[in-house]
Amino acid sequence: MAEVIQILILGMALGGVYALMGSGLSLVFGVMRIVNLAHPVLIMAGAYVAYWAARLYGLDPLLTLPIAAIILAATGVILYKLVFEREARSAKYSEMTVLLTFALAMVLEGALGTAFTNTQRVTSPDYATDAFFIGDIFIPKGQLYAGIVSLAIISALALFLKYSRFGYAIRATTQNREAAELLGVNVNFVGLVSFAIGIGLAGAAGSLVSFVFSFFPAKHWEWIAVLMSLVVLGGMGSIFGTVLASFILAVIAAFIGAYFGATWSTLTFFVALFVVLLVRPQGIFGEKPELA
Amino acid sequence: MSGLLEVSNVVAGYGDGPAILDGANLSVQPGKVHCIIGPNGAGKSTLLKTIVGMLKIRQGSVTFKGESLKGKRPDQILRRGICFVPQERALFPKMTVRENLRMGGFSLADKSKLEKRIDEIEERFPILGERRDQHAGTMSGGQQQTLAMARTLILKPEIVMLDEPSLGLAPKIVKEVFSIMRLMADEGITILLVEQNALMGLKHADWGVVLDLGRTLFEGPAAEVLTDPRIQELYLGGKKAA
Structure with missing residues (x-):
């Protein structure tokens, strides 16, 4: 029984991190219909911000998290203006973004590789290798802190979307872009800010990833299928669905890893x-695709 | 006499495609119900979308109270007092009724004023009050249409444009929808109605406008348009209006 609880705890803690990694991707797809294959490489970029802040200035990655989020959000604004804005009204926008973001992922991977090499990195705050013990059960502090911070960020995002005026605009644009525009929402601005928030979340997730996993630029390819499975199971565009899917799959993966090998x-x-x-x-919370 | 809203020789279409409106004219008089009729593809919905800024005006002009609306975005036109309810009702299915009403007043800066107006709407349309916490997407077609129309009242608009409000609704519900429209008109709101069912639309209107192939063919008092032999022949299938 203790073993099952142990695996469950480890799975839940990782699920929290996955949830943050996937929620930005889900937000960007929900509002802008951008299938952002570059999301994982942007998470890697966030991890590098945390890594170098720790290495050069001794900063804790949890403290660097807001900085990484802001830097990546600003990067998101630039990318949106350069790459995505012009074609936003195209009927084939989603399909185009798959190719655009694939190319973007390659370019960013190359840039990160050139700047930081392909050496495996990890930030090592004290808590990353420490654990709480409750009887026979141990809870790794790093994963626990990362999971708690992830859930705190996602909860703040959920409250923002539910109650703020801009949150209303984002939800409305996600559900019916044309209707939102007719009711006075500047959907282009909403798209830009949502994209920036989504990429900012990638930056925040990167800070957590930096001490939970080892990373290097090309590792983002491994993450694409993982993140896609989260948003597809949750329902493309549903942040709540992504969070739920993250916990479900992380726990299943933890059990499979424990009994059949990593x-x-x-x-x-x-x-x-x-x-x-x-x-x-359509996943758990997505809408059934219409027949052509 | 210059109208509240003037559409003059407007040419417009979707993207870079062919022009759907090809010289449309319209003069909207304050406080009246105007019904635009015409066969499929006449450009009726396109005209409303052009007025509200969803489509670009390629040629001609649209003015509201003498001010040109050319090049203005939908949110800018909304703030001038023109609301549009498209065919699909433009609701947010995963938002509650109350949240949909809040979105109706998105452009209002004063939040307390917005909540007060929503309370007023819920009093006038009790079904919306009863279902305030229900997701809009789970309501019946008639209730959704009531919500879409009631939502426009939050902003106290001068003109409400309705694109086929009866579409897909049972006859009994259609009656209710038109009674809401009449209620709005009685409060002094100018109505611009597009209706595929010409007979029904004209019966509820003061003024009729006949559109075909993107041009205004003729217009006049709704009762006269309804009995005009050209309409009988072309759009009402030769039947005499009851």
């Missing part, structure tokens, strides 16, 4: 992506 744990996400697309492509 290699099989990663397979959980690939299988989930495959099965969901076959059986219920």
Whole structure:
């Protein structure tokens, strides 16, 4: 029994981190219909901000998190203006963004590789290798803190979306862009800010990733399928769905990893992506696609 | 006499595609219900979308109280007092009724004024008050239409444009929808109605406008348009209006 609880706790803690990694991707798709394959590489960029802040100035990655979020959000504004804004009204926008963001991911990976090399990095605050013990059960402090911070950020995002005026505008634009525009929402501005928030969340997630996982620029390819499985299972564009899917898949992956080995744990996400697309492509909370 | 809203020789279409409106004219008089009729593809919905800034005016002009609306965004036109309810009702299905009403007053800066107006709307349309916490997407078609029309009242607009409000509704519900429209008109709101069912639309209107192939063919008092032999022949299938 203790073993099951132990695995459950580890899975839940990682689920919190996955939730933050996926929620930015989900937000950007929900509002702008951008399938952002560059999201994981932007998480890597956030991880590098935390890594170098720790290495050069001794800053704790949890303290660097807002800085990484702001730097990445600003990067998001620039990317949106340069890459995405012009074609926003195209009927084939989503399809185009797959190719655009794939290219963007390659470019950013190359830039990060050139700047920081492909050496594996990890930030090592004291708590990253420490744990709480409750009887036979241990809770790694790093994963626990990362999970708690993730949930705090996601809760703040949920409150912002639910109660603020701009949150209303974002939700309205997500559900019916044309209607939102007719009611006075400047949907272009909403798109820009939502994209910046989504990329800012990638930056924040990167700070957490920097001490929970080792990372290097090309590692973002491993994360694409993981993050896609989260947003597809949750329902493309549903942040709540992404959070729920993160916990479900992280816990399943933890159990598979514990009983069948770590290699099989990663397979959980690939299988989930495959099965969901076959059986219920709209995911848990997404809308059923209309027949052409 | 110059109207509240003037559409003069407007040419417009979707993207870079062919012009759907090809010289449309319209003069909207304050406080009246205007019904635009015409066969499929005449450009009726396109005309409303052009007025509200969703489509670019390629040629011609649209003026509201003498001010040109050319090049203005939908949110800018909304702030001038023109509300539009499109065919699909433009609701937010995963927002509650109350949240949808709040979105109706999105451009109001004063939050307390907005909540007060929503309370007024809920008093006038009790069904919306009863279902305030229900997601709009789970309501019936008639209730959704009531919500879409009631939502326009939050801003106390001067003109409300309705694109086929009866579409997909049962006859009994259609009656209710038109009674809401009449209520709005009685309060002095100018109505611009597009209706595929020409007979029904004209019966509820003061003024009729006939559009075909993107041009205004003729217009006049709704009762006269309704009995005009050209309309009988072209748009009402030769039947005599009851």
